[in-house]
Amino acid sequence: MHKVFEIAMGAYLQLLAGVSWLSHWLQPNAGDSYATAALVVSALLIGICCAIWAVVLRLRFHAYREAMKSALAKAQGDIRFREAMISACPEAIAVLGSDMHAPLSYRGGAGLLQACLDGPDAPLLAARLETLLAHGAAFSAVVRTAAFPQVSVRGCAVGSRAAVFFRIDKDASSADADYTALLDALPVPVWIRNRHLVLTWANRAFLAATGQATLRDAQLCDAKLDKSERDLMRVASEGGDVDAVRRFAVVDGERRVFSLNMKKLPDRSVGAFATDLTDLAKAEARAQLNTESHTAILNTLETAVAIFGADQRLIQCNSAYVRMWHLPQDWLATRPTLNDILDRLREMRRVPEQRNFTAWKQEHLAQFEHAGQHVTETWHLPNGISVDVRSVPYLAGGAVYLFRDISEKLAQEESYQLLKRSQRAVLDTVETATAMFGPDGRLRIHNEAFAALWRLEDSELAGEPHLTKVADLCSSRTGRDGIWSMIAAGISAPDPERYNAWGDLVRADGKSLNLSLSRLPDGATMVSFGDVTDLSRFSVAISETPVLPPVQLNEPVISAA
The missing domain is CATH 3.30.450.20 (PAS domain)
Structure with missing residues (x-):
């Protein structure tokens, strides 16, 4: 402000001097005092205005110069800061622009850019650079050069120009060598x-x-x-x-x-x-051949077979299964689940009638949740057919179902039981203790006299017990002797009748028995025991009675006329 005041006072003094000179020059012609005064005042005002304008211009110029000095200092500071940042940055930098004849380079960025454009990934990098310069789209990529196997390139827009940063992965060469060696091995x-x-x-x-x-x-x-x-x-x-x-x-x-x-x-x-996959293809071909062989073998079986996987879907079935359940082969080829098959069989009335079909079905489906579970049951179908159902675990997961029509077998067993009951009724009318043993040594039939002779209960003889069990039961009741050993030998012998020559046998409890063995046409052996204890005792008594002399009667014998 002091300097500005000095400038203003100097301009004012110069103005006064000019006015004084002007008034002195006008004195000889001062005829008109008013004209002279007006001229002096006007000159004075013009001088003051010019002095003020000069002061304002000088002040504005001084302020502009100070602002330019401050901006220059700030710009120089920013430049030094950016140069320091660029120097501290480990990446090489190349600056590109459409108005530039050559790219600006920091840390060899221009040379590295040219090396990347000469490398095998040049088309990729060129396309990315073109997009960056045209649209300002930033990018990052990894390219290869002749000297470096891996160079990370990053580009971004900086104003109207593009900055490209390059980082050489020094560990990439050794890492790539390791990977290459691994892949090569x-x-x-x-x-x-x-x-x-x-x-x-x-x-x-x-x-x-x-x-x-x-x-x-x-x-x-x-x-x-x-x-x-x-x-x-x-x-x-x-x-x-x-x-x-x-x-x-x-x-x-x-x-x-x-x-x-x-x-x-x-x-x-x-x-x-x-x-x-050559070995695998051969194994698959062999497995396919084995599967076809297994299918051919299964189709020769009369037993219906169905194999279900762990997902309860049908894997394979034989022709007997199709014939038994009358299911379309085209539908079975779609691999239906066991649940679908049971529902369809129910619609065809080919499953047992159930009060709660859903619960019954869930019981069969639950076996897939328990590995190693075996199921054996008999289905009596509404059409009068009886089916023996067995399921066993499948090695690959799931279950194998076996279905066998046992209607004829049950009919034969019923006829056999009826025949046994008829034979038992006939044998019960015979007083001789009789038992029939099969070729396998099991008791097939006996009468009441046999059970009474050997003091056995019907419950003990039920279920076709083996000869050894019958012998042990008899020995526990009457004592041990060689009778049942002889019977066992006769049943095993091709000609059991020769054991009849032994005659009467004495049991351990003193009872005398007459043993008779005979072979039946079906290979069974009929064993008969005759209780001759009373006869033996009578024979012994007769043999021990003394012989009396003949008595002669004096009276004549009167014969009947």
Whole structure:
């Protein structure tokens, strides 16, 4: 302010001096005092205004100069800060712009940019840079150069220009070498094609499978495992899924089966590997042959067989199963569940009548939840057929059902039981103790006299007990002797009648028995015991009575006229 005051006072003094000179010059012609005064005042006012305007201009200029100095200092500070940040940044930087003849470079960014554009991933990087310059779209990518296997590139818009940052992964070379060595050691063919489907890398297994010595040879002849490989690669490069596609290839003169898997990589190339499934295909063929053989064997059985998996779906059934249940083969080929089959059989009235069919069905379905459960039951169907049902666990999970029509068997058993009851009724009328043993040594039938002779209960002789059990029961009642050993030998002998020559036998309790063995046409042995105890005692008594002399009668014998 003091300086401004000095400037204003100086301008004012100069103005007064000018006015004084002007008045002095006008004095000789001062005829008109009013005109002179007006001129002086006007000059004075003009001078004051000019002085004020000069002061204002000087002040404005001084303020503008101070502001420019402050902005320059701030800009220089920002520049120094940015230069420090760029120097501290480990990444190389290249700045591009449409108005620039050459990119700005920091830490060798321009050279690294050119190396990346000369590398195998140049098309990818060029497309990303073009999009960045045209639309300002930021990007990040990993590219390869001749000197570095992995360079991370990051681009972003800075005003009207583009900044590209480069970071060299120094550990990538060793890591890639390890990965390459690992992939090269795999016995599985692995290879990579770029986005133009040109072979860029392959391991030794791929070279061996395609008959090539080096990667260069494989690239020159465009080696491939199968003719359709390029088509599959194209599908994968477009984002499609190529998983476990089976193809055939001739390797070392042998036709082999490969499972091809292909995946699109981040750099738009396609990686692929092939798994040799030749042994698996042969095993599947053998399994299919075994399945067909098993099916043929099952179809020869009269027993209906149905195999259900762990999901309760029908896996396989034989022709007897179809005939027994009259189910359409086309429907069975759809692999229905056991639940569906039981519902359909109920509609056909080919399952037992149940008060609560749902609960009965759930009991059968519950066996799939308990591994190792065996089920044996008999179904009496509304049409009069009886079916023996057995289920056993399936080794692969699930259950195997066996169905057998036992209607005829039950009828035969009923006839047999009726015949046994008839024979028992006939034998009960015979006083001789009689028992019939089958070829297997089991007691088939006996009469009441046999049970009474050996002091046995009917409950003990029920269920066709074996000869040894009957012998033990008899010995526990009457004492041990050799009678039942002789009977056992006679039943096992081809000619049991010769044991009849033993005559009367004395039991351990003193009872005399007459044993008779005879072979029946069906191979059974009829054993008869005659109680001759009284006869033996009478014979003994007769033999011990003394012989009396004959008595002569004096009286004449009067015969009847």
